[in-house]
Amino acid sequence: xxxxxxxxxxxxxxxxxxxxxxSARAGHLIDVSSGMRTFRPVIDTEKxxxxxxxxxxxxxxxxxxxxxxxxxxxxxxxxCGVCQKSCKIGAITMVKEGEA
Amino acid sequence: xxxxxxxxxxxxALAVRQAxxxxxxxxxxxxxxxxxxxxxxxxxxxxxxxxxxxVESEHSAxxxxxxxxxxxxxxxxxxSSQGLLYMVEGLxxxxxxxFPIVMMNANRSLAAxxxxxxDQRDSLSQLESGWIQLYVENVQEAFxxxxxxxxxxENADVMLPVMVNLDGFVLxxxxxxxxxxxxxxxxxxxxxxxxxxxxxxxDPVNTCITAGPTYNTEFRWQQQLATLKAAEVVDSAxxxxxxxxxxxxxxxxxxxxxxDAEVILVTIGSxxxxxxxxxxxxxxxxxxxxxxxxxxxxxxPTEKIAAIVKNAKAVGVLERDISFGFEGAVFSDLNxxxxxxxxxxxxxxxVGGLGGRSISKENIAEIFDALLSGKAEKPLEFINLxxxxxxxx
Amino acid sequence: MxxxxxxxxxxxxxxxxxxCGGCGGALAIRLALKVLGKRSxxxxxxxxxxxxxxxxxxxxxxxxxxxxxxxxTAAVMSGVLAGARALGEEDFHxxxxxxxxxxxxxxxxxxxxxxxxxxxxxxxxxDNEAYMNTGIQKSGLTPYGTKTTNSPAGKNIHGSTSPKKxxxxxxxxxxxxxxxxxxxxxxxxxxxxxxxxKNCDGPSFIHVMAPCPTGWQTPSDSLIDIGKExxxxxxxxxxxxxxxxxxxxxxxxxxxxxxxYIRKQGRFSHLDDDDLKHIEEERDATWARIRRDxxx
Numbered sequence: 071x072x073x074x075x076x077x078x079x080x081x082x083x084x085x086x087x088x089x090x091x092x093s094a095r096a097g098h099l100i101d102v103s104s105g106m107r108t109f110r111p112v113i114d115t116e117k118x119x120x121x122x123x124x125x126x127x128x129x130x131x132x133x134x135x136x137x138x139x140x141x142x143x144x145x146x147x148x149x150c151g152v153c154q155k156s157c158k159i160g161a162i163t164m165v166k167e168g169e170a
Numbered sequence: 171x172x173x174x175x176x177x178x179x180x181x182x183a184l185a186v187r188q189a190x191x192x193x194x195x196x197x198x199x200x201x202x203x204x205x206x207x208x209x210x211x212x213x214x215x216x217x218x219x220x221x222x223x224x225v226e227s228e229h230s231a232x233x234x235x236x237x238x239x240x241x242x243x244x245x246x247x248x249x250s251s252q253g254l255l256y257m258v259e260g261l262x263x264x265x266x267x268x269f270p271i272v273m274m275n276a277n278r279s280l281a282a283x284x285x286x287x288x289d290q291r292d293s294l295s296q297l298e299s300g301w302i303q304l305y306v307e308n309v310q311e312a313f314x315x316x317x318x319x320x321x322x323x324e325n326a327d328v329m330l331p332v333m334v335n336l337d338g339f340v341l342x343x344x345x346x347x348x349x350x351x352x353x354x355x356x357x358x359x360x361x362x363x364x365x366x367x368x369x370x371x372x373d374p375v376n377t378c379i380t381a382g383p384t385y386n387t388e389f390r391w392q393q394q395l396a397t398l399k400a401a402e403v404v405d406s407a408x409x410x411x412x413x414x415x416x417x418x419x420x421x422x423x424x425x426x427x428x429x430d431a432e433v434i435l436v437t438i439g440s441x442x443x444x445x446x447x448x449x450x451x452x453x454x455x456x457x458x459x460x461x462x463x464x465x466x467x468x469x470x471p472t473e474k475i476a477a478i479v480k481n482a483k484a485v486g487v488l489e490r491d492i493s494f495g496f497e498g499a500v501f502s503d504l505n506x507x508x509x510x511x512x513x514x515x516x517x518x519x520x521v522g523g524l525g526g527r528s529i530s531k532e533n534i535a536e537i538f539d540a541l542l543s544g545k546a547e548k549p550l551e552f553i554n555l556x557x558x559x560x561x562x563x
Numbered sequence: 564m565x566x567x568x569x570x571x572x573x574x575x576x577x578x579x580x581x582x583c584g585g586c587g588g589a590l591a592i593r594l595a596l597k598v599l600g601k602r603s604x605x606x607x608x609x610x611x612x613x614x615x616x617x618x619x620x621x622x623x624x625x626x627x628x629x630x631x632x633x634x635x636t637a638a639v640m641s642g643v644l645a646g647a648r649a650l651g652e653e654d655f656h657x658x659x660x661x662x663x664x665x666x667x668x669x670x671x672x673x674x675x676x677x678x679x680x681x682x683x684x685x686x687x688x689x690d691n692e693a694y695m696n697t698g699i700q701k702s703g704l705t706p707y708g709t710k711t712t713n714s715p716a717g718k719n720i721h722g723s724t725s726p727k728k729x730x731x732x733x734x735x736x737x738x739x740x741x742x743x744x745x746x747x748x749x750x751x752x753x754x755x756x757x758x759x760x761k762n763c764d765g766p767s768f769i770h771v772m773a774p775c776p777t778g779w780q781t782p783s784d785s786l787i788d789i790g791k792e793x794x795x796x797x798x799x800x801x802x803x804x805x806x807x808x809x810x811x812x813x814x815x816x817x818x819x820x821x822x823x824y825i826r827k828q829g830r831f832s833h834l835d836d837d838d839l840k841h842i843e844e845e846r847d848a849t850w851a852r853i854r855r856d857x858x859x
């Protein structure tokens with residue numbers, strides 16, 4: 071999996087350490103998105119033919135194609151179900167969070 | 171040193187050429203127009219190597235220089251009056267983001283009534299925009315201050331936009347002698363380094379971003395500190411300019427014959443020149459009057475003003491501006507400053523020169539007379555008001 | 564090499580944002596940045612995307628970014644471009660991500676100015692057909708009959724009463740080097756157009772439909788299907804304007820039933836048969852016109 075991770079918290083400091091004007095280095099994540107999820111997509115890697123449709127259409131980019139099998143970054147998947155809908159061979163199922 | 175005979179607008183354009191901004195974006199408006207024309211000529215003839223953007227409005231002019239400054243490039247724009255108001259949204263963006271843009275503003279009346287002539291209601295309505303506001307008296311000072319503006323704006327502890335204000339027509343279109351500065355010394359005075367808060371293609375930055383209730387106050391505190399710091403830098407930039415070029419203007423304020431003055435008149439912009447003549451005449455007649463020329467309206471020179479006027483018997487503020495239903499903006503600021511500094515001097519507000527109306531030596535003499543007599547009563551007076559309107563005459 | 568899911572880089576440049584699940588705008592930006600790459604400078608006016616991208620200190624945009632004044636996306640882009648050019652930067656892309664209102668309403672003047680300057684910048688309008696960030700109000704690209712929070716559907720008025728502005732044609736009328744319409748429901752077509760915009764020497768413009776489950780009152784998983792269906796039923800067309808010529812990328816022999824598309828969306832739930840007839844007539848008139856003028 072090659073997806074951005076929750077960033078290290080910025081070091082504690084004082085008001086003087088704030089950037090000059092409202093600006094920041096790009097790409098700094100202080101929070102995950104998994105709390106937005108009710109259903110979780112699960113890829114059946116046996117069925118999956120690596121067509122990458124789900125990778126292409128995921129609005130959050132939470133599906134990683136760098137490994138042998140597609141992997142979902144559950145830190146940043148919101149469970150919208152776009153991937154499941156777009157999978158023509160039914161290799162993705164939506165599973166309610168908290169259930170198996 | 172090269173001597174020229176130019177208008178205020180031309181002097182600003184010449185100064186901008188020496189400051190070598192990377193990007194110029196401006197939209198024409200009377201009486202600023204000559205600035206953008208001359209700069210276009212300089213780009214055309216190769217004497218200025220700037221990106222010159224033809225924008226479709228002042229809103230886009232300010233937005234374009236916000237973009238270029240966000241990239242870390244030295245930038246310039248110019249406007250006036252309605253154009254300044256059309257930029258207002260961008261003014262706050264530029265100062266809040268700490269982009270050291272320099273802008274020339276030709277002070278002009280605001281519609282309605284529609285009017286292309288000078289007063290200072292345009293810039294003085296933007297005292298809260300977070301810009302450093304400088305006002306100049308003559309063509310030479312317009313030139314010198316435009317160069318100083320970059321020194322102030324780009325100071326590492328300041329990094330704020332600067333507005334250089336010239337009275338419309340009276341200064342923008344009046345020809346006066348100008349002593350040029352030499353390019354090499356200007357380059358030394360305002361060397362360019364890419365802005366530290368800029369975007370960066372090798373290490374990406376997000377800027378002009380959202381700061382909610384958790385961080386907003388801290389960014390604002392920082393902005394206040396930087397703007398206060400600018401007070402020192404306005405002084406030091408002027409001092410250093412004087413050391414290099416032999417001309418300086420007192421920094422934030424100039425106290426003219428104020429040492430033993432019983433009466434002090436505060437002036438802003440080109441009317442100071444007229445007031446100097448009257449002041450000299452009164453001094454020659456043994457009358458103790460002085461002038462306090464306000465060069466910088468933001469940051470406001472609170473302590474300096476208090477120190478200059480503290481022994482006077484009366485202080486008048488002559489301004490080409492009014493906040494309707496109250497008084498002139500500079501007068502309010504001055505009263506607040508004196509109160510803060512525990513200086514208790516009677517103060518009087520004279521509003522004049524609106525919509526291009528001349529302020530004559532006689533008008534100023536009347537103000538001095540009233541202040542000297544100790545009989546000035548009204549806190550606010552419209553000077554030179556025509557109560558009888560004779561259409562045929 | 565054609566751009567597709569296989570050839571697109573795995574690296575994400577818009578990641579960890581808090582857009583709603585199934586957001587078309589987020590997908591449009593994600594794909595655009597994959598095509599344009601890391602040396603992009605994104606200018607994103609106040610809209611849903613800047614709201615989710617730029618809240619200090621959560622910074623889910625992995626390229627340079629700036630929020631311009633709402634009306635001035637294209638002008639800030641021009642300034643960024645001029646500044647970068649003057650400082651000697653090379654090999655970078657300036658891209659704007661404005662919504663439908665930020666393009667066709669408040670942003671139109673500065674967009675026009677930037678095309679006039681022939682600035683090499685990519686203006687992407689992600690069209691979710693209303694001001695979604697402020698809570699779903701009508702914009703100049705809101706279709707006829709849409710129920711929004713300021714174009715309510717009642718007995719007297721059935722939602723928005725005006726058709727969408729022809730923003731693609733307005734932009735093309737400037738003689739812009741490259742303009743296109745696209746739809747996230749046809750992602751490969753969208754990628755192809757992004758690639759063309761990227762390689763365009765002057766200004767380019769892509770008007771991409773980006774369905775909004777929240778504003779359209781559709782399920783979050785419907786994003787791609789509903790976008791595709793908008794094209795298939797003829798309410799959205801895929802076209803390009805290049806070298807002074809219009810071209811239809813897709814000219815369906817017949818449309819899927821318009822009613823099916825409309826009935827899936829809560830924002831159209833109030834429309835009656837007369838409204839549907841009106842929408843169908845408008846659609847047919849549009850297609851008659853563009854087939855006549857754009858198909859050789």
